[in-house]
Amino acid sequence: xNRFDEFALEEAVRIGEEIPxxxxxxxxxxxxxxxxxxxxxxxxxxxxxxxxxVEEERYMSPFETASLIASYAGTGHYDLIxxxxxxxxxxxxxxxxxxxxxxxxxxxxxxxxxxTIREExxxxxxxxxxxxxxxxxxxxxxxxxxxQSGINRPRYPSLSNVLRAKNQEIRTIDANxxxxxxxxxxxxxxxxxxxSAKGVFLEGGSNEKARALIRILHERALI
Amino acid sequence: xxxxxxxxxxxLSRGGFTRATHEVISFARELGSACxxxxxxxxxxxxxxxxxxxxxRTSGIDVIGIEAxxxxxxxxxxxxxxxxxxxxxxxxxxVCLPHSAMGFDLAPGIAVDLGAACITAVEEIHEDKKRxxxxxxxxxGKIRAELVSMTQRAVLTVLPGAWTAxxxxxxxxxxxxxxxANLALGASEITLMEAPGExxxxxxxxxxxxxxxxxxxxxxNLEMIRKLAGIFSRGAVGASRSVCDLGWLxxxxxxxFTGKTVSPGLYIACGISGAIQHISGMKDSQMVIAINIDPxxxxxxxxxxxxxxxxxxxxxxxxxxxxxxx
Numbered sequence: 180x181n182r183f184d185e186f187a188l189e190e191a192v193r194i195g196e197e198i199p200x201x202x203x204x205x206x207x208x209x210x211x212x213x214x215x216x217x218x219x220x221x222x223x224x225x226x227x228x229x230x231x232x233v234e235e236e237r238y239m240s241p242f243e244t245a246s247l248i249a250s251y252a253g254t255g256h257y258d259l260i261x262x263x264x265x266x267x268x269x270x271x272x273x274x275x276x277x278x279x280x281x282x283x284x285x286x287x288x289x290x291x292x293x294x295t296i297r298e299e300x301x302x303x304x305x306x307x308x309x310x311x312x313x314x315x316x317x318x319x320x321x322x323x324x325x326x327q328s329g330i331n332r333p334r335y336p337s338l339s340n341v342l343r344a345k346n347q348e349i350r351t352i353d354a355n356x357x358x359x360x361x362x363x364x365x366x367x368x369x370x371x372x373x374x375s376a377k378g379v380f381l382e383g384g385s386n387e388k389a390r391a392l393i394r395i396l397h398e399r400a401l402i
Numbered sequence: 403x404x405x406x407x408x409x410x411x412x413x414l415s416r417g418g419f420t421r422a423t424h425e426v427i428s429f430a431r432e433l434g435s436a437c438x439x440x441x442x443x444x445x446x447x448x449x450x451x452x453x454x455x456x457x458x459r460t461s462g463i464d465v466i467g468i469e470a471x472x473x474x475x476x477x478x479x480x481x482x483x484x485x486x487x488x489x490x491x492x493x494x495x496x497v498c499l500p501h502s503a504m505g506f507d508l509a510p511g512i513a514v515d516l517g518a519a520c521i522t523a524v525e526e527i528h529e530d531k532k533r534x535x536x537x538x539x540x541x542x543g544k545i546r547a548e549l550v551s552m553t554q555r556a557v558l559t560v561l562p563g564a565w566t567a568x569x570x571x572x573x574x575x576x577x578x579x580x581x582x583a584n585l586a587l588g589a590s591e592i593t594l595m596e597a598p599g600e601x602x603x604x605x606x607x608x609x610x611x612x613x614x615x616x617x618x619x620x621x622x623n624l625e626m627i628r629k630l631a632g633i634f635s636r637g638a639v640g641a642s643r644s645v646c647d648l649g650w651l652x653x654x655x656x657x658x659f660t661g662k663t664v665s666p667g668l669y670i671a672c673g674i675s676g677a678i679q680h681i682s683g684m685k686d687s688q689m690v691i692a693i694n695i696d697p698x699x700x701x702x703x704x705x706x707x708x709x710x711x712x713x714x715x716x717x718x719x720x721x722x723x724x725x726x727x728x
Contacts, residue, residue: 269547271523276510311600316593329646364552365550371546372546373703390723
């Protein structure tokens with residue numbers, strides 16, 4: 180599971196503990212392999228798992244992913260949709276905001292603290308912004324929030340949840356039944372970034388490197 | 403008719419433009435010369451006429467200031483609505499924002515509403531077969547990906563630090579037009595606060611920062627990081643975001659995009675892979691030494707001295723040698 184999503188799921192489980200009767204559903208878009216991620220979500224406390232199946236293994240633009248989730252979520256009545264602030268792999272920071280825009284509901288990103296949910300009408304959140312500052316606000320529900328890492332400490336799965344998750348059915352929905360527009364951007368290449376030429380790799384054994392480093396620190400009068 | 407504008411959404415903080423905004427202007431100029439479009443700056447805010455005139459004078463770019471009481475501190479609803487009103491009027495080919503907490507909050511929603519592509523955290527642009535390709539980091543900086551827009555319009559966020567703010571003043575000032583945002587009153591209340599523990603940080607005054615990343619393996623290994631910082635007269639311990647998230651160190655130690663920006667005389671990165679979010683907070687250090695067991699770690703791309711070693715063995719050996727040489 181994407182690390183940021185672990186924080187998102189944990190936040191959902193905490194809301195479930197605060198407000199009895201909350202139903203937590205984990206949703207993932209992708210090929211068959213994402214089922215194992217959904218099962219991990221069940222182990223960590225989600226009550227249900229929904230797999231939006233995209234057959235082929237390919238780059239999905241955030242807009243495609245968001246459209247599929249929004250199209251599915253539009254049929255349910257979710258009070259809160261929680262996502263990670265970004266995916267660890269493609270690092271776009273877009274899906275949550277796009278879901279909110281498509282569904283025309285509120286959105287707050289980079290949430291580092293969540294407070295009380297008031298009578299299912301609003302949630303207090305603090306957004307992490309630059310220079311060690313936070314923006315604090317009430318967000319009217321329904322809403323999408325994307326959470327920053329560190330908002331909580333994700334727990335380990337409990338034995339009872341692990342056993343439950345083993346045999347629980349995960350609902351599969353064919354992406355073609357939800358939405359069939361094209362993505363708006365295309366990935367055309369991926370490569371390793373070039374290394375900068377300026378760096379010097381210290382050579383030799385561990386001891387020689389340590390000696391070389393101390394010499395450098397002395398030369399620069401750092402020690 | 404083809405749209406021919408590049409709109410820049412300016413960001414304000416503490417009564418002035420953020421550095422990232424000036425960098426977006428540099429980015430937009432490069433994009434503008436690649437596609438022969440002209441730039442326009444849009445500033446949402448409260449009491450911003452002076453700032454609008456200032457940036458029009460220094461940049462030479464035409465400016466539209468959007469004023470409203472509710473545009474004082476950033477929140478998605480009023481900002482998005484005010485900006486979209488102006489954008490629908492200008493009909494730009496590109497909308498550029500900084501990849502900041504404001505920029506990435508706004509950009510995807512604006513793109514959805516404009517029917518535009520959205521490409522975030524752009525680090526480089528170049529032309530290929532008459533298309534403009536946008537490069538960005540993926541997998542924590544291990545991969546550089548190129549994306550192209552498939553639509554007539556695109557909303558872009560620009561990674562802070564990827565372009566340099568221009569210091570030259572324009573010969574001819576841009577025009578300034580002020581508009582009042584047509585916003586419903588009674589927007590939700592927003593307050594600004596300092597993150598807990600922010601004031602206690604030792605990082606700003608340190609000459610040498612020794613930083614720990616997830617590669618230190620376990621919390622107990624922080625002890626050697628502290629000892630290493632201790633050999634310098636004004637040394638301090640820094641950390642990557644993941645180390646703080648694990649609770650090994652408080653967030654006041656965090657360096658990077660969402661933490662502190664530092665520029666000490668010496669920065670020693672221990673077990674830090676070098677994700678772009680971290681690098682943006684320390685790349686102006688005068689000298690960088692990186693210790694990492696992975697020779698492909700992106701941190702080595704910006705380090706002056708690179709040490710490929712298991713730091714749990716290397717640092718104790720180093721400390722011992724320092725002890726002897728004293």
